[in-house]
Amino acid sequence: MDYEGQKLAEALFFFIILAFGAVGWVYGYIKQDFTYVFYSWSVGVVLSCILCVPDWPFYNRHPVKWLESVPDRRDKEKEKSS
16 A cells, blocks of 8 residues: 555545444434444444455555665675675
8 A cells, every 4th residue: 555545545434434423423313322323333434444454456556666775885895805
């Protein structure tokens, strides 16, 4: 998962839990039962874990470009001494 994918996963996790919690709170308030809030929030947590925990391909759209490796100075010193 690249850095942009991490940012997307965190945003998805946050908004899914927030949306399910808000809908559950409104429905629980109308029904006057807190268990609806908990059930709705639990569904949001499970859904967000399914979407955010595995490294899905859409999280790898911006791969990190690594720099070339720097040669080790000790290797050069060994070659000079040999």
